[in-house]
Amino acid sequence: MNKTVNQKAWLFVIPVFVLVAFNAIIPLMTVVNYAFQETFGNNVFMWEGTRWFKQILLSDRFHAALGRQILFTLIILFIQIPLGIFIALTMPKEGIGVSVCLVLMSMPLLIPWNVVGAMWNIFALPDIGFLGHSLNALGFDYNFTQQSGDAWFTTVLMDVWHWTSLVVLLSYAGLRSIQPAYYQAAEIDGASRWSVFRHIELPKMKKVLTIAILLRFMDSFMIYTEPFVLTGGGPGNATAFLSIDLVKMALGQFDLGPAAAMSLIYFFIVLTVCWVFYNLMMKNEGQS
Amino acid sequence: MSLELRNVEKKIGQETHIYETNLKLEKNTINVLLGSTLAGKTTLMQIMAGLDKPTNGEIWFNEKNVTGVKVQKRNVSMVYQQFINYPNFNVYDNIASPLKITGVDSNEIKNRVGKVAELLKLSPMLNKRPNELSGGQQQRTALARALVKDSDLILLDEPLANLDFKLREELREELPKLFEDRDCIVVYATTEPSDALLIGGYTATLLEGKIVQHGKTLEVYNKPNSLQSAQVFSDPPMNIAKIKKLGEVCSLISDDVSWKINSKLKDGEYKVGIRPHNITTYKEGSNSLEISGKVLISELSGSESLIHFTNGDLNWVSLSNGIHQKNVGEQTKLFMNSDEFLYFDESNKLVNNV
Numbered sequence: 001m002n003k004t005v006n007q008k009a010w011l012f013v014i015p016v017f018v019l020v021a022f023n024a025i026i027p028l029m030t031v032v033n034y035a036f037q038e039t040f041g042n043n044v045f046m047w048e049g050t051r052w053f054k055q056i057l058l059s060d061r062f063h064a065a066l067g068r069q070i071l072f073t074l075i076i077l078f079i080q081i082p083l084g085i086f087i088a089l090t091m092p093k094e095g096i097g098v099s100v101c102l103v104l105m106s107m108p109l110l111i112p113w114n115v116v117g118a119m120w121n122i123f124a125l126p127d128i129g130f131l132g133h134s135l136n137a138l139g140f141d142y143n144f145t146q147q148s149g150d151a152w153f154t155t156v157l158m159d160v161w162h163w164t165s166l167v168v169l170l171s172y173a174g175l176r177s178i179q180p181a182y183y184q185a186a187e188i189d190g191a192s193r194w195s196v197f198r199h200i201e202l203p204k205m206k207k208v209l210t211i212a213i214l215l216r217f218m219d220s221f222m223i224y225t226e227p228f229v230l231t232g233g234g235p236g237n238a239t240a241f242l243s244i245d246l247v248k249m250a251l252g253q254f255d256l257g258p259a260a261a262m263s264l265i266y267f268f269i270v271l272t273v274c275w276v277f278y279n280l281m282m283k284n285e286g287q288s
Numbered sequence: 289m290s291l292e293l294r295n296v297e298k299k300i301g302q303e304t305h306i307y308e309t310n311l312k313l314e315k316n317t318i319n320v321l322l323g324s325t326l327a328g329k330t331t332l333m334q335i336m337a338g339l340d341k342p343t344n345g346e347i348w349f350n351e352k353n354v355t356g357v358k359v360q361k362r363n364v365s366m367v368y369q370q371f372i373n374y375p376n377f378n379v380y381d382n383i384a385s386p387l388k389i390t391g392v393d394s395n396e397i398k399n400r401v402g403k404v405a406e407l408l409k410l411s412p413m414l415n416k417r418p419n420e421l422s423g424g425q426q427q428r429t430a431l432a433r434a435l436v437k438d439s440d441l442i443l444l445d446e447p448l449a450n451l452d453f454k455l456r457e458e459l460r461e462e463l464p465k466l467f468e469d470r471d472c473i474v475v476y477a478t479t480e481p482s483d484a485l486l487i488g489g490y491t492a493t494l495l496e497g498k499i500v501q502h503g504k505t506l507e508v509y510n511k512p513n514s515l516q517s518a519q520v521f522s523d524p525p526m527n528i529a530k531i532k533k534l535g536e537v538c539s540l541i542s543d544d545v546s547w548k549i550n551s552k553l554k555d556g557e558y559k560v561g562i563r564p565h566n567i568t569t570y571k572e573g574s575n576s577l578e579i580s581g582k583v584l585i586s587e588l589s590g591s592e593s594l595i596h597f598t599n600g601d602l603n604w605v606s607l608s609n610g611i612h613q614k615n616v617g618e619q620t621k622l623f624m625n626s627d628e629f630l631y632f633d634e635s636n637k638l639v640n641n642v
Contacts, residue, residue, distance in 0.1 A: 181368040184339055189386045190360035203375040 034260035052261035062262065064237065065245040066269075069221060072156070072241060076220040079160050081213060084167025085205070088175055089197070091168070102172075105165045113162075117229025120158040124230075144231065148238030151231045155239050158226060163219065167212045174208035175201060210281040214274055221270055242266055289315040289350055291336060291441060291473050296345035298331055298497075305331045307498045308345070313473050313490070318464065320484040320505065321477040323494030323520055329477035332494070333443045336475060337364045349440070362441070365434035369446040371426035373418040373433070379405070380414040383432045390437075404432045407466065424455035435466065442467070444476045448483070460486055481523045485509065493520040515636035518561050524594065524605045527562040531631075542600025547577050547626050553639060561630040567606035569593070573625040579604075580621050586614040597622070 035052055037045040056062050091101045111119075126132040126143045131154075135142040144150040178201065186196045202209075224243035227233065233240035233248070240248070246266065250259035291313040298306035306328050313319050321329045334340035335347065338359040346355045354362060365386070373382045383401045392400075405411045408428045418426050427447060434442055444463075448456045464487050467474045476487060484491045484505055491509075492502040493516070501508050501517040512518035519526055530541045534555050539546035541557075566572075567579070581597035581604060588594075593612040597604050597620060606622050614620055633639045 179370050179372070181370050181372050184334075185366065185368070185372045187339065188337065188359050188364055188366055190389050191385075195389075199374045199376060 031260045031263050034256045035264055036257075038257050048257060052257045053265070056258055056262045056265060061245070062265075065240055065242050068238075068240065069242045072152075072223070073217060073220045075156055076159055076163075077213065077216055079156070080164045080167050080216055081209070083160070084164050084212065085171045085209075087164070087168045088171035089201075091172055093176070102169070105168050105172075108162050108165050109169075111162075113225035114229050116158065116162050117226040120154065120161075120226075121230050124154045146235050148235055151235060151239050155227050155230060158230060159220065159223070162226065163216060167216065170208045170212040171205055174205035178204045206281070210278065213281075214278065217277070218270060218274065221273075289440060289471070289473065290348075292348040293332075293336070293342075294346045294348060296335060296342040296347065298328075298335060298340070299343045305497055306335070306342070309499050311492065311499060311502060313475065315473065316471065318467055318474040318476060318487055318489030320487055320489065320491040321475060321494055322479075322481065322484045322491055323477075324479055326496075327494040327520075328497040329494060330445055331497075333366070333445055333475060333477055336441065337366055337443055338362050363437070363439050364441045364443065365437050365439040366443040366445065367427070367430050367434045367447045369449045371418070371423060371430055371450065373426060373429050375418055378415050378417050379410055379421070379429050379432075382418070382429050383410075383436050386433060386437045400436055401432075404436045407435070408432045408462075422455075423451055424459060427451060427459065431466070435470075438470075438472075440472055442470075442472055442474045444474065446477055446479065449479070463487060464489075481509075481521050484521070491521070493517045495520055511638065511640070512561075512630065513638055515559065515561060515632045515638075518630055518632075518638075522561075522563055524564045524607060527564065527567065527602075527604050529560050529562070529600075529602060531558050531560050532556075533558060540600070542602055543579070545577055545579055545624075547575065549626075553631070557634070558639065559632045559636070561632060562624060563628065564594070564605040564607035566625045566628040567604065567622050568608040568625070569595070569606070569612045569620075569622055570608065571623045573627045575626040576623040577626050578621055579624055580619060583614045583616055583618045583620055585616065586612075588613070595620070595622070 036048060036050070038048045039045050087105075092098055108116075121129075123129045124132045124144050126136055126145075132142055132144070141147075142150050144154040182200050182204070183196065186200060191199070222243055223241055224247070227239050227241060228244055228247075231239045233244040237245075242262075246259060246262055249255050249262065293309055293311040296306060296309045296311075297304070309332070321332060323329050331340065335342050338347075338354065338357055338361075341356055346353055348354065349362070374385060377385065380401060383404060384397050387397045387400065401414075402411075405414060408431055410425065410428055410432060413421060413425060418429065421429065427450075431447065434444075447463075448460055451459065460483065463476075474489075476483070478484065488505050490503065491505040493500045493508060493512075495516050500520065501513045508517065509521055512521060515528065519528075531538050532541055533549070533553055536548050536550070537546050538549055538558075538560075540560075579599055581599035584596040584598060584603065586593060586595045588611055591609065591611075593608045593610065593614075595606045595608070595612070595614055597606070631639050
């Protein structure tokens with residue numbers, strides 16, 4: 001049988017290809033390009049091989065930023081995931097309360113990131129901010145612009161406020177999809193509230209929770225805007241997470257090569273963690 | 289042992305879900321609740337189980353009033369239309385779960401789970417999780433969980449509805465045997481008349497929140513007390529036609545088909561209910577009547593032919609054994625077995641043997 005050759009199909013593929021090329025492949029390749037070269041401006045480049053990668057991987061500055069980043073992400077996950085599940089469990093299941101809760105929960109998610117940072121900055125100012133002033137009035141020595149512990153506390157609190165809703169909404173969706181018969185069956189068995197959570201709700205929420213953890217991991221690991229506006233990475237380098245440090249290096253010091261190498265390492269870490277995590281979570285999933 | 293609903297009524301808001309109901313289920317019986325979706329089968333079962341409280345009325349179990357007693361204290365088990373098992377337990381742990389909670393010792397658990405698993409053909413897959421099983425096996429697991437516990441009351445809420453045809457047939461045949469030697473009351477809700485006939489026991493026909501009739505399955509089938517009960521217990525739907533009786537002769541109002549009956553019924557108008565399998569392409573019984581009609585649809589299945597036709601202003605359904613090819617639009621002759629006619633009066637009561 002003769003197959004007709006028809007190359008018109010390419011017309012449908014090309015727009016997507018061009019789009020992806022311009023918004024992903026070409027910018028990424030530029031970064032790859034910088035990562036292996038040295039430049040002194042004037043569009044003059046010199047080949048450097050893997051020197052920048054070695055430099056970054058061995059630098060104390062990168063280790064410190066990475067350490068802060070991992071710590072921050074872990075704290076965020078350990079607070080937001082359980083808290084989100086807990087709030088979702090206590091949310092009403094029917095009636096007008098459902099829409100009220102959903103709207104309230106969505107609010108923080110609708111606020112632009114730098115506005116969140118600015119809001120919390122003002123909110124937490126020790127002299128005039130409601131939070132900062134109240135804490136000081138209560139006898140706490142609180143000043144997030146000068147004490148790194150306070151800066152961390154404020155950053156974490158801000159992120160919890162901003163993003164727990166996402167976990168809540170996802171968990172709530174997962175909970176709502178459990179058929180009432182499961183709860184009835186458990187009731188007939190005489191199962192405790194904890195068993196119902198452990199053996200019905202948690203396994204049934206597994207998929208949405210995987211998504212929630214993945215999203216929260218990626219977002220918090222790449223967090224930039226909010227701490228940038230809130231603390232600017234300070235005091236000192238106390239809240240200079242990877243992105244903030246990266247921007248300092250690339251735009252502040254204009255070290256394009258090392259910054260490009262760092263970007264790639266950063267990208268690689270996020271990608272690897274997501275891949276490993278997703279595969280671990282989905283390892284025992286059957287067809288359904 | 290008996291379960292009794294006394295004047296039970298269930299309202300949600302302004303809406304009545306179950307109208308005042310009296311029902312007594314006896315020891316060691318299988319009781320089929322037969323009715324279409326939304327007839328109130330599930331609500332009734334939940335009231336029986338104690339998952340839901342009736343708005344009015346009382347539930348008595350073993351001559352004790354158990355209204356408002358929680359389900360955990362009633363020794364009830366239930367199987368649902370959906371396959372409900374603990375998703376992260378394997379089959380063994382799923383079956384064992386009701387026993388573990390009540391604190392039965394582990395040897396006893398092993399013993400009982402083994403027996404039930406054997407009975408339900410689950411022994412080879414005790415280590416698998418529900419999502420690795422077929423629908424039929426998942427439902428077997430759920431059934432095993434219900435059986436392992438020696439409940440006084442076992443409720444099955446359309447347990448076969450989500451299974452595909454073959455598995456349904458297979459499990460349906462096994463079901464009555466599973467309950468044979470048990471000291472319990474079984475309630476089985478279904479929308480399918482054929483389920484009720486196969487399972488036997490007792491049947492209660494339900495229509496829009498009311499129990500229309502309760503009695504031995506075959507009696508309810510052969511002698512429905514009303515048109516409603518007969519309609520609920522007929523699939524494909526029963527043919528209903530108005531007739532006129534004058535002396536010994538009955539005749540269809542819509543067509544000039546007439547026949548003789550021996551009855552002391554008053555002259556007047558009645559309705560006749562004819563089950564589809566009593567209208568056939570061949571003669572059956574000693575008093576068969578000819579009816580002609582135009583074929584609307586003819587459906588052939590493996591060994592039966594379902595022919596829809598019009599006669600007068602009515603649509604009729606007939607069900608014949610064997611394959612009988614009819615073309616759409618064709619004029620055809622069929623035979624009704626008048627011995628099996630059910631006669632109903634104006635108030636839809638059965639009047640056959642008056």
